[in-house]
Amino acid sequence: MTNIDNLVNEIRLATDFQINKKALREKIQTDLHITHNGGMFKITPELYAFIKTWPDDEMYLEDIYQNPIKIDKKEFLLTAQQHYQLVMNQWHNEYHELRKIRKI
């Protein structure tokens, strides 16, 4: 195998890892969604922190479909924390598996 063939193979392997990594991230971004009181929310650190700092137990929050949804703060935070942790753990584990099969 010539130098240029080796180079092509190495670049292809590196590219494949980036594609695999992207596919995993896309799946995780989908999994981060939860439903609450008829609304759909994507759990992000920003959303979680914002609700955590809200002083009242009830609030209205815009969901991903641009509808105002009534939120029970305690219930939402509990669900969001559990869901976020579950999905991020899954991401970490699956990313670790991907790295193991990475050649470059």
Place this chain on the structure above:
Amino acid sequence: MNTMNLEKLEKSRGIVAFAINTETTNYVEIAERTLKVASQTLALPYTILSPEVSTRNQRFDIDTHQFVQWNNFDRHSVYELSPYEETLVIDADYLILDNSLNKIFDTQWDYLLQRNSYALTQEWPSTMGPNSLPFVWATVFAFRKTVRSKLFFDLVGRVQYNYEYYRNLFNIVERNFRNDYAFAIADYILNGYALGKQSIPGNMLTVDQVIKSITVRGSQLIIKDETRSFVIPRTNIHIMSKAYLQSNNFLSLVDNL
């Protein structure tokens, strides 16, 4: 018409796919395979619709590199033909491997489209032409039997029957009729000539190349094509290789899921 599960329940929910065989592709067999998996994954009943075709179209086949017969018309009739109050509609070549789509039924909408998609080996254009609307993907969508949904599908039908006019009006590059285009136009009009925001969450993965095999390894799928292997999570995938979907390899995958 070849249908199953026609009994309508009080608040019924199910999966529907259109499948009309052509000279080169056994869509009914493909749909039976993919819908079996979808039904198991989402715990929902399914129906395969095979209405009489009024007009024929052509698509480029990635396996043979030729244009082949394609019966993609009359998708708008799903509103009348679906036996369910809440329907998830998928293309026969859409493989549902995770239950994320169940979440959408807990929220409020009349119809819900897939607005984002990416492919393993190429970048999709973001719009239907340089000065046209953003892409919408009719590969997977959901609707409830409401007045607004009825309006939407009536509009999709109107766009289909007058496609040349709407193609010019919205600067669509491709001459061939695609449901993706008709859905995007109807949605735009129904939103008061504004871009819609409601979408099925996530980015639909399209496997856009000729496939040799797909195997399951734990929570991962290993997709092999002619030259490369991709390791992706167990997620919903749109498989464009009809040759693979009709192969014994795919049958084994479906049986072992």
